[in-house]
Amino acid sequence: MLSLPSQLILGFLSAVVISAAVSVARAPSRNSQNGKHIFETQGCQQCHGNQGQGLANTQTQESAPRIGPTRLSQAAFVGFVRHPMGKMPAYRNQDVSDAELADLYAFLQSLAPPTKADPSSANATKGQHLFMSYGCYECHGNEGQGSTQTAGSRIGPIEIPFAPFVAYIRQPTAQMPPYTAKAVSDADLADIYAFLLSRPHSAPAKSIQLLNQ
């Protein structure tokens, strides 16, 4: 378990798909200190670096993405750890519990650099305008519904904290083009985050007749 091979974590979209299929227990609390301990004892740093910054070996074409912070929601994160793709080994419940993964998740998200904005006081209406003018909708859809064609993941309602949200936008690990602070300020991102947070959850598909045919 400790001697991990080089790992490869793949697309967020697929991870979300997997996560939806598994039952994920929500941790009652998030202890990032315990999460750091789990990160080290489970050997995550061997492939993802001491700060979860990701490692790449261009010679062997093997790499592990940055996961500190991760752009995955907690549910997607747990789903991926249980059912990974590529070279990352699966971690079963007897290896690391859901509660421990919740702590690990909290630790990884705490690695996001501080932001200069507070989404709690942001303007969702303005955020919707910015979401369109900054072209977020092109890959993620007007409502943040995501797209298989663009591989833009579903981001409405947003499920990750604000700091990892900003961190990913500044330094994306996958296909997304980076939005630097010069292009989009933290304050604007806070408004966009507020807009995404305000997106209503969908009605259950089973309640929509057209989706049961």
Place this chain on the structure above:
Amino acid sequence: MAKSRKGPVNRREFLKNAAAGAAALAASPKLADGQPTPSTPRGPVPPMSPEAEFSTPPAPEVLTADRTGSDFMVDVIKSLGIEYVCANPGSAFRGLHESVINYGGNKDPEFITCCHEESSVAMAHGYAKIEGKPLAVFAHGTVGIQHAAMAIYNAYCDRVPVYLIAGNILDATKRINAAEWVHSVQDAAAMVRDYLKWDDLPLSLPHFAESAVRAYKIAMTPPMMPVFLVADAELQENPIPDGLALPIPKLALAAPPQGDSGAVAEAARLLAAAQNPVIIADRAARTPVGLTRLIDLAETLQAPVIDQMWRMNFPSRHPLNQTQRSRELVCNADVILGLECSDFWNALHSFRDQINRTSLPLTKPGVKLIGITATDLFSKSNYQDSQRFQQVDLDIAADAEATLPSLTEAIKRELTSDRKRALQDRGTQFAVAREESLQRARDAAAYAWDATPISTARLCAELWANIKDQDWSLVSFTTFVNRWPQRLWSFDKHYQYIGGHGGAGIGYGAPAAVGAALANRKYGRLSVNIQCDGDLMYAPGILWTAAHHRIPLLSVMHNNRAYHQEVMQVQIMANRHSRGVDRAKIGTAIEDPTIDFTKLAQSLGVHAEGPITDPKDLGPAIRRGLEVVKRGDPALIDAHTQPR
């Protein structure tokens, strides 16, 4: 290429030259020594001089002919079972045009009037996807061929047979005016030869017959591709000499090549022993038989199928259709079988488009890769449709559809009773996963269900609800609507999906849909088309063709009012330079004014309504459109949609 033409005795030419020559002898000034005697052009004979009027009158000029070369060409075309000729009229094939509609009775082939040669070829592309054989396309010399070029390239990349006949006037002395000169070319096929499978320039009618049958056979032999014949105007228009024997060779299509028996046995051994085999089907099912053969293979192995959807390869709701889990399956596979994969490498790698473009293999070390494709049997080098080279462990150069029966039988021989039981357990797990995938798709579709503009999921769900109980055929590509049809609908017949463009040449969609609908018409199938706005604007005249020829087709516009793929590309560059993306719409948006596709379609004779912006209005509009289609006419519903 030979420029001289040694055709049969030309009675019309002989008599015409005799009359003109007499006049010329009497009236023309003496030519300078060494200057060649000019040939008589194909135009009217000049008026006679006063001297000539008092000389012995020449024999009356023969101005009519009972049967010309183009009539025979139509005989040949009929012998091939070609049902339609799609063409924008052009004088370089006026002989053929007239022979089709009069001598041939405008039936088998029937002349289909197109407003652009790109539409003609794309119609042929869509037609062949349904009918499994080509229709003919006539193209005017030079300009018509160049208009057709992009659509030919699409068909070439998509491995689809298209049967092109281009007019030309090879003999320079027969060109009557400036237009005929600029519409003539030394080597007509040269401008498209890079993406043809075969072409020829017949110099006689017997030559035409042989080459026409040969071309058809070549086009229909996997890998299928467009073929091209030049029908020289003189050969079309000259009378057929009395007594000239003009046999038409019998057409016998070549049996498609099957895989080497030893290689097939080795593939069977690897697949039967695999713990996590995966089948990737790209252009695997050429015909309905291909679909059933792939089902047989997958069920024998209880192996998941990833359908890349360039053909209707596999039923969308089959328990072993695991397309929505493709990446996960590829990552965990120990043996992967690629069937007619046009881009096997891409299916096995991830790619990152940042400043430093990188890629990584998705597969585990030691995975065994097997490829079966007829593409290896015919390759060209200039255009790079070959895609990235993928090293494999076992490469079988053969037609996948033709090879599947022997492969499946070989696998059955490898399987013991215990192994079969284990495979059934594997299949049970996939069945559960398939149901979960369907539910996830429905849950995802529910999000933004009532959004305006209409979500692509809602559009596809509304359409499905209105066609699912009918004999339907989706005649459009689904990538631009997030593959929602394959995620939500139940496809189980080969004609229910026609795949895509092949060469990513936009403008294919609308005419291919009309061509496929033309093929579906005689079977009474309901053809439906999810039509992108940018695609339709390349050559919207195809709507008039559908109306004029009473081709029933329901088109629902995916009118997202921009070339969104390109918006994204500009955004990527703008982000890379940290310049902001707010101007990315310049050059990519289709707005100000917003195109009124309802008025456009109505002006071209198509029932249309819209724009539909409230998703609640879409279902009723679709039902009204379907009533028109059921009466045998095309209809268009303009829906304003989200970008994706």
